[in-house]
Amino acid sequence: MTHTPRVLSGVQPSGALHLGNYLGALKKFVDLQATHDCFLFVADLHAITVWQEPARLADQTREIAAAYLAAGLDPARATLFPQSAVRTHAELAWVFNCVARLGWLDRMTQFKEKSGKHKERSSVGLYTYPVLQAADILAYRATHVPVGEDQKQHLELSRDIAQKFNTDFEAPDFFPLPEPLIQGPGARVMSLRDGSAKMSKSDPSDQSRINLTDTADEIAGKIRRAKTDAEPLPDDPDALTGRPEANNLVGIYAALSGETKAEALVRFAGQGFGAFKPALAEVVVAAMTPVGEAMRRYLSDPAEIDRVLSDGAERAAAVAEPILAEVKAKVGFWGAAAKMSQT
Ligand code: AMP
Ligand code: TRP
Secondary structure (H helix, E strand, O other): OOOOOOEEEEEOOOOOOEHHHHHHHHHHHHHHOOOOOEEEEEOHHHHOOOOOOHHHHHHHHHHHHHHHHHOOOOOOOOEEEEHHHOOHHHHHHHHHHOOOOHHHHHOOHHHHHHHOOOHHHOOHHHHHHHHHHHHHHHOOOOOEEEOOHHHHHHHHHHHHHHHHHHHHOOOOOOOOOOEEEOOOOOOOOEOOOOOOOEOOOOOOOHHHOOEOOOOHHHHHHHHHHOOOOOOOOOOOHHHHOOOHHHHHHHHHHHHHHOOOHHHHHHHHOOOOHHHHHHHHHHHHHHHHHHHHHHHHHHHOOHHHHHHHHHHHHHHHHHHHHHHHHHHHHHHOOOOHHHHHHHO
């Protein structure tokens, strides 16, 4: 059996979105909705693996929904919903907790980074986070998952879980083996202060990232102050190896102008950052400020966002529930097979 192509991805409501989220995730979703059946959600179950202020969480969820819409997502075409509003995710995650092996999770580098020196004080949820991610994907039998480079290992785990479920329950092809969609120069946007660290919501320095809601002046200022080196720009992208800051800025320029790094370098080879930075600022301001403005517009009408989210949750549940019913029958839970034969 070949599975119908279906795209799924999620973004956590755990802080302001930045250029990395936009290029690694949001922009790709919008490009895919024209050709694919897309399920896109706000990962609030994932967000609570670290403490979230209860009084803020619903608004943070609306903010991410507004960012999806501002980036151009059409809720009539793509299904946009909050993860916690579709209970299938949590229920399937439990079954997958019993399929995944401890050894597989022990290898996850993101847990090591996020738990830091205090592993024993992390939530159990932070450890099994990638198992929930596999449930998010496979609850819809999604085949393609657009994400940034940092999610590659989690996607590999999802494939391992799908494969082991199919083997354990003698159901070859029951779940597809989901493919990550990671390509392109925006897959790993780095910090503006340190070219070896990824641009991140959790970086304490706001100067390290361009937020979706930054003004044109803030964007231009952050780019002006961005760390660089003293060399002029080369004409060959390979010569950017070993120059992480220069490589990052050229990558951002290329991703936003829709060119390859080589094409962008044709115009800047031999020039220094004094010439390149203003051109980069212009491209970033042109791409990002309309998104920020649209986001503010959507946020001024939270009732409309809520309507989109509850409609999306209903549509998502209608797809995921029958798949979960099949899973329960495969596992052998009481009453599940009888329920299946009634439908
Ligand atoms: P998160 O902010 O961790 O919920 O990530 C949401 C999406 O943005 C995921 O697909 C990430 O892979 C992507 N992402 C996060 N940070 C970056 C970055 N610095 N560069 C590219 N993609 C990113
Ligand atoms: N873990 C992803 C991140 O932090 C968010 C996410 C949750 C996700 N579930 C997912 C991404 C399913 C893709 C598919 O970026």
